[in-house]
Amino acid sequence: MTERxxxxxxxxxxxxxxxxxxxxxxxxxxxxxxxxxxALLVALIQYAHVKVLKELCRFYIWIVxxxxxxxxxxxxxxxxxxxxxxxxxxxxxxxxxxxxxxxxMAETMRGALESVSKGQLEAGYCVGMSYIxxxxxxxxxxxxxxxxxxxxxxxIAMLKETSMAATITVMEMFRQAQxxxxxxxxxxxxxxxxxxxxxxxxxxxxWAQRFGEKRLATYGGGRI
Amino acid sequence: MMLKIKNVHKRFENLEVLRGIDLxxxxxxxxxxxxxxxxxxxxxxxxxxxxERADRGELIFDGEPFDLHAASRQDIARxxxxxxxxxxxxxxxxxxxVLQNVTLGLTVAGRMPxxxxxxxxxxxxxxxxxxxxxxxxxxQLSGGQQQRVAIARGLASxxxxxxxxxxxxxxxxxxIGEVLSVMRQxxxxxxxxxxxxxxxxxxxxxxxxxxxxxxxxxxxxxxxxEFFSHPQQERSRDxxxxxxxxxx
Numbered sequence: 433m434t435e436r437x438x439x440x441x442x443x444x445x446x447x448x449x450x451x452x453x454x455x456x457x458x459x460x461x462x463x464x465x466x467x468x469x470x471a472l473l474v475a476l477i478q479y480a481h482v483k484v485l486k487e488l489c490r491f492y493i494w495i496v497x498x499x500x501x502x503x504x505x506x507x508x509x510x511x512x513x514x515x516x517x518x519x520x521x522x523x524x525x526x527x528x529x530x531x532x533x534x535x536x537m538a539e540t541m542r543g544a545l546e547s548v549s550k551g552q553l554e555a556g557y558c559v560g561m562s563y564i565x566x567x568x569x570x571x572x573x574x575x576x577x578x579x580x581x582x583x584x585x586x587x588i589a590m591l592k593e594t595s596m597a598a599t600i601t602v603m604e605m606f607r608q609a610q611x612x613x614x615x616x617x618x619x620x621x622x623x624x625x626x627x628x629x630x631x632x633x634x635x636x637x638x639w640a641q642r643f644g645e646k647r648l649a650t651y652g653g654g655r656i
Numbered sequence: 657m658m659l660k661i662k663n664v665h666k667r668f669e670n671l672e673v674l675r676g677i678d679l680x681x682x683x684x685x686x687x688x689x690x691x692x693x694x695x696x697x698x699x700x701x702x703x704x705x706x707x708e709r710a711d712r713g714e715l716i717f718d719g720e721p722f723d724l725h726a727a728s729r730q731d732i733a734r735x736x737x738x739x740x741x742x743x744x745x746x747x748x749x750x751x752x753x754v755l756q757n758v759t760l761g762l763t764v765a766g767r768m769p770x771x772x773x774x775x776x777x778x779x780x781x782x783x784x785x786x787x788x789x790x791x792x793x794x795x796q797l798s799g800g801q802q803q804r805v806a807i808a809r810g811l812a813s814x815x816x817x818x819x820x821x822x823x824x825x826x827x828x829x830x831x832i833g834e835v836l837s838v839m840r841q842x843x844x845x846x847x848x849x850x851x852x853x854x855x856x857x858x859x860x861x862x863x864x865x866x867x868x869x870x871x872x873x874x875x876x877x878x879x880x881x882e883f884f885s886h887p888q889q890e891r892s893r894d895x896x897x898x899x900x901x902x903x904x
Contacts, residue, residue: 549747551743551745551747552747552749552750554707554741554743554747555741555743555747555748555749555806555809556749556761557706557707557736558705558707558736558739558740558741558810559740559760559761559765559809559813560733560736560737560761560765560766560813561760561761561764561765562765565764565765569749569752569760569764570749570751570752570760573751574750574751577751651750651751651793651794651795652792652793652794652795652796
């Protein structure tokens with residue numbers, strides 16, 4: 433490796449890391465929280481068989497899972513202004529990423545909810561609890577435990593997908609790499625470097641996922 | 657009369673599961689509900705606690721009538737408050753410890769202070785011999801132990817009657833005894849119980865009344881001594897004989 437390339441790498445590393453920590457990670461966290469909220473709502477509506485809303489939820493999942501993320505980003509950021517809805521790049525990215533991953537996570541949550549035995553609900557009714565009380569104290573904790581590994585995977589996927597936000601002008605880590613590369617023309621080195629930083633972030637996340645899985649209650653061991 | 661059940665009907669799609677069941681229960685009665693599988697025993701029991709909604713039927717509980725088909729949410733809550741239900745496969749809350757399983761209904765549904773609920777739970781668990789396992793989770797217990805905790809959970813709300821839906825059918829043979837002995841103890845203490853069971857010894861020696869069902873109808877009902885010694889109906893005789901033969 434030439435001295436010039438080495439210099440570029442050393443120079444760009446703190447800059448990339450800064451955008452990673454200050455933009456990519458907040459973008460991931462905010463989008464993930466939004467996705468989690470949507471997933472929970474959509475899964476609960478389906479689990480409880482709420483009329484009309486349930487159909488709406490299936491429609492949402494159908495649309496989101498059937499169209500590419502990139503297209504969704506373009507639609508919202510470049511498309512919506514023509515009907516008067518103008519969003520800044522960052523909130524647009526949070527919205528699209530959240531709604532996108534939310535559809536997948538809703539299916540995860542729905543599966544986890546449905547894996548909780550119906551007997552748990554019946555036992556709850558028989559000791560006098562209401563539907564909502566049973567959901568809060570019995571069904572949701574068990575469903576979250578079941579869904580945790582899959583939700584962790586979703587978060588890791590989302591972290592990488594934030595790089596797509598570069599296409600709608602969000603100045604996040606990958607976009608920053610593109611900008612630097614525009615000056616120095618060292619694609620292999622710079623994109624390799626940014627890939628390594630993503631890898632680092634994802635590795636930390638998967639450690640956290642594994643740690644969380646161990647720490648989370650297993651309710652006396654074994655699968656629930 | 658503590659509990660008067662009249663004309664319970666239930667149909668699942670094209671299958672008529674209950675064709676008008678009647679039953680009178682006095683305080684302190686232990687009623688064994690017998691019958692071949694598919695006779696509607698379990699559905700009958702579940703209808704009494706609104707786990708299944710009957711198509712028709714009436715429940716008169718302490719003189720107060722409840723419509724088994726059209727009961728309001730408040731009515732259902734009132735009935736459930738007076739009763740406890742023990743399931744075939746225990747249905748303990750899997751994310752809760754033994755102690756929490758017994759207190760959850762008290763603290764969450766009954767808004768009872770925790771220390772008071774703990775006291776009640778401890779006493780209930782002592783009655784079933786499970787006070788040593790307060791902090792275990794259901795998955796760490798044997799089936800017999802889980803069923804005893806489930807009985808304690810039922811006792812904690814101080815019910816007037818306990819419904820048992822085949823409480824020993826999911827248990828390994830060597831674990832059945834411990835659950836039956838708890839139930840026998842409850843019967844001795846005067847607890848009113850409705851027990852769907854295949855345990856003939858229990859039906860014969862512990863229960864004082866028998867309701868024998870087949871095909872969604874009552875074939876014969878009456879004092880259990882008479883049922884076993886002088887069954888009136890041909891079908892009852894066949895049933896008792898087949899059970900006795902199966903045991904040999």
